Amino acid sequence: MFRDTDTPVASPSPDRAEPKSDPAGGPAVSRRSLLKLTAVGAAGLAIEGIIDVPAMRAATKDLKLSDVSEFTTSCNFCSCGCGMIAAVRNGKLLTMEGDYDHIVNRGSLCVKGISMFATHASPNRLQTPRYRAPGSDHWEDISWQDAVNKVAQKIRKTRDETWIATEKVNAPDLVVDRAAGDARLESAPRFVPHEGPLAEVPVNRTDAIGFLGGAQNTNEECYLFQKAARLLGMAYVEHQARL
Numbered sequence: 001m002f003r004d005t006d007t008p009v010a011s012p013s014p015d016r017a018e019p020k021s022d023p024a025g026g027p028a029v030s031r032r033s034l035l036k037l038t039a040v041g042a043a044g045l046a047i048e049g050i051i052d053v054p055a056m057r058a059a060t061k062d063l064k065l066s067d068v069s070e071f072t073t074s075c076n077f078c079s080c081g082c083g084m085i086a087a088v089r090n091g092k093l094l095t096m097e098g099d100y101d102h103i104v105n106r107g108s109l110c111v112k113g114i115s116m117f118a119t120h121a122s123p124n125r126l127q128t129p130r131y132r133a134p135g136s137d138h139w140e141d142i143s144w145q146d147a148v149n150k151v152a153q154k155i156r157k158t159r160d161e162t163w164i165a166t167e168k169v170n171a172p173d174l175v176v177d178r179a180a181g182d183a184r185l186e187s188a189p190r191f192v193p194h195e196g197p198l199a200e201v202p203v204n205r206t207d208a209i210g211f212l213g214g215a216q217n218t219n220e221e222c223y224l225f226q227k228a229a230r231l232l233g234m235a236y237v238e239h240q241a242r243l
Contacts, residue, residue: 071086073085075116076215079215079240082098084109159206159233162208162209163206166202169201170194171199173191174190175189206233209234211225
């Protein structure tokens with residue numbers, strides 16, 4: 001095949017020719033593609049006939065990662081708040097490892113964090129609340145509901161007995177004077193020393209109960225803790241890292 005300049009040009013190989021489109025508009029399947037699909041299908045049917053697929057699926061249920069769910073959590077030892085990943089199967093904790101996507105530890109754990117799974121699986125770990133009555137020499141197991149009721153009763157009793165509704169203070173008075181010489185200003189608030197007897201102001205608090213937060217709590221949990229502590233009238237709200 002030659003052009004007008006008599007420069008020889010190689011003809012395209014029939015095997016490399018682009019597949020033509022069928023009249024319907026879609027690409028046509030070439031003979032080579034059809035042979036490949038046929039060979040793959042025949043191989044799949046042959047393997048299915050050799051391997052017992054139901055038995056294979058039943059055997060894979062006992063593999064290490066089958067039916068395993070992963071949950072992110074935080075280490076509960078110190079105030080660093082290192083991230084961890086807990087692997088759980090059927091409600092049972094399998095392993096715990098560092099979270100590589102966590103901004104604090106980037107997957108690394110200290111010796112306390114590494115031993116967190118051992119403390120969870122320890123036979124000495126208490127899994128139910130225990131109560132020792134006043135004057136008793138032994139502990140007894142109680143239900144979680146009984147523990148919640150006892151804590152609520154003690155909080156209510158202590159709160160009612162130590163409640164402070166008002167308090168007399170020598171606080172400065174806030175006064176509002178008319179601005180002199182400028183009509184655009186409505187008022188100029190300022191504090192002045194208090195004169196006369198002590199002023200009685202509402203405080204609504206108890207000094208007999210404190211709230212202690214933990215490093216493993218999330219921001220959302222800490223927000224709820226603050227709301228609950230303030231609603232109960234607690235003035236002492238602290239964190240374990242400050243102790």
